[in-house]
Amino acid sequence: MIRIAHISDTHITSDAAYKGYAFDLIAEEINRGDFDFVIHTGDVTNQGLREEYERASYELKKIRKPIVVLPGNHDVRNVGYKLFEKFIGPPNGVFEFQEGVLIWVDSTIPDLSDGRIGEYKFRWLRGKLEEYSSRRIKIVAAHHHLIPLPDTGRERNVLYNAGDVLDLFLRHEVTLYTCGHKHVPNLYRVEDLVVDNAGCTSCRKTRAGDVNSYNVITLYDDGRMEVRIRRVTGDEFRKEHRAVKPKLFIPKGKRLVRVVQMSESNVSDRVYFRKKVLEHAIRMINEKLKPDLVIHNGDLVDAGIERYYAKAYEFYERIKARKLIVPGHNDITYLGHDLFKEYFGRPNTVEIGKFAFIPVQSAQYETPIGVVGRMGQRILRDLLREHDDKFTTVVMHHNIIPVPRSREIGFLEDAGDVLKMITEENANLVLTGHGGNAFGVKVEDSPIVNAGSVSWELHRNPYGNTFNVIDIYTHIVVAFEVQATWGSGRLLGIWKVKKNLNP
Ligand SMILES: [Fe+2]
Ligand SMILES: [Fe+2]
Incomplete structure (x- = not known):
């Protein structure tokens, strides 16, 4: 000792x-x-x-x-x-x-x-x-x-x-x-x-x-x-x-839900926007992956202007699955705050069987720094409690855990309080999409998964443009990232589910 x-x-x-x-x-x-x-x-x-x-x-x-x-x-x-x-x-x-x-x-x-x-x-x-x-x-x-x-x-x-x-x-x-x-x-x-x-x-x-x-x-x-x-x-x-070692979890039983998690499409006419990569990703999602829900974790457009929103809308209309889109800081620049609502509507909680996906607005005007705010935290806490009988997933743009290869300039300004509340309320999963790199870790009992960029050349992911697939079985959550051009996968994490999801 x-x-x-x-x-x-x-x-x-x-x-x-x-x-x-x-x-x-x-x-x-x-x-x-x-x-x-x-x-x-x-x-x-x-x-x-x-x-x-x-x-x-x-x-x-x-x-x-x-x-x-x-x-x-x-x-x-x-x-x-x-x-x-x-x-x-x-x-x-x-x-x-x-x-x-x-x-x-x-x-x-x-x-x-x-x-x-x-x-x-x-x-x-x-x-x-x-x-x-x-x-x-x-x-x-x-x-x-x-x-x-x-x-x-x-x-x-x-x-x-x-x-x-x-x-x-x-x-x-x-x-x-x-x-x-x-x-x-x-x-x-x-x-x-x-x-x-x-x-x-x-x-x-x-x-x-x-x-x-x-x-x-x-x-x-x-x-x-x-x-x-x-x-x-x-x-x-x-x-x-x-310590829980060795970490080997084998999926048992039926897969209950499949979520595709995308972020930072940054639809625009700038050279950094890889239109073909996004198109290919959407084809893979529709034809091969067939998820129950597609989540976009922010920065759908590179700037909040009508032309970009119209273009982004066109891309995302092609996705056949149900969608949950939360705004990132790029989305609400210029007139983006209004355009986002006009094109995609205010995001609401999505319920699929025993699963509840709760969107949070963390983006602010003209700054990469995010905030949930004290009132926002209370609202989120109440929503987590209200859906306590379900597997709860918090969906927001800003990352609350540090992401490799990035300088933490775009961190959430109240990340500490948000992380504490989320872990204390035992959120079953947190999905974020800032920083341009895919990363997944479990803090306390809450796995937190960040998505890289699906179609923006300015990212920090050595694996290139990717999106994440999250499969939830009765006992485990499996998260992997999919290379948006080649379709190959890489494991981000496997975590035990503490909630009883048996039918
Ligand atoms: Fe000190
Ligand atoms: Fe100090």
Whole structure:
């Protein structure tokens, strides 16, 4: 058994912003506990100043356990990254323990709050994961969060290349990712990776009236992992996870529903629009795939003008199956907001047998950044509850999990709150279509599948223009992407269905 104390965001300063009593309380608790080591995921100091580092190195010595400390965005302010190495230690490194390895990475960008694991560091990290691939426990620690966090206001400070980092972790079967930064303690299971966010250990800036906290991680010999969020008030939140491996699900029984998921057609007369590819995709859908429902996840047209809408309408009239089309940000530029309604109507919930597909408007005028909004979230939550007896699918344009090969500029501004609500309400599937790359992962019990672009040359998918096919059987959901020109398929994911879908 390995037990780790995870602290973060101490924001040590010489003024009242630093809550020394909270730090002392937690340090005492750690010293009394049976911890193998401690991880501090950054923002050790508040401004990266010399006096703060001097005090920090004194404060950290109060913890009498092996400790790994990495820098946060506050530590690198005022060229504090030079002082970090002098007073604290190396910003990147490896800590080995029985059966396991902890790799820590500096994700900061001088003078910015945002995070990045740049090209050289990414290669270093990948190299380390390869080197330690035989270890049973693989932990990566950095300051910035990987998955959008709830209660953080405008959710914009994920790592620039969070999608690539997440993809790397899943490929290398990383057991645990620990981070801090937003002062919100949180736990997510992304496939078999546990994403553990620490709150703030000793600063005043907690969110939504929360108190100081730290996390206790226990890795048992039988593969179970338990994480407890321990608040200074004595409250505790506990969650346990056991990896499901090997992941082999064989479709049993009848296929209940088949959905084709398309996105970013970007119908237009620009050279980037591949008309023939779209025509071919539609032929394949009609003649070979014969789905029960075709979903278009936004950016049907490249710009919201009448001529493009008329053209798009012509294409989509050819699809014989039932359709559910939600707008993307391109669709509502110029007069698009009105044209979308005129040509395709306001999207409504589609019910097919035991399945409910719930559309959400996330696009805004003239910006790739999406928002659902607090009222939109409440409406979606009520719809999920109303259809609780059905297999619920949320359909929207903006991705709520980071997508590989993309810089997260078009993220949903309230992605953290939306993701939390969706997973808490146990949505059975989420379909999104922003970012130009196909990707599928399960967060908690909700598989989330993003579609690449079906006919736009400006995409980020190494597999080319594709659309997704989602087959739902009584016990599993299978998602694969289909190359829009050749028709070959590639598996995106297979996930167990928790809902009883037996007829
Ligand atoms: Fe912080
Ligand atoms: Fe931070």
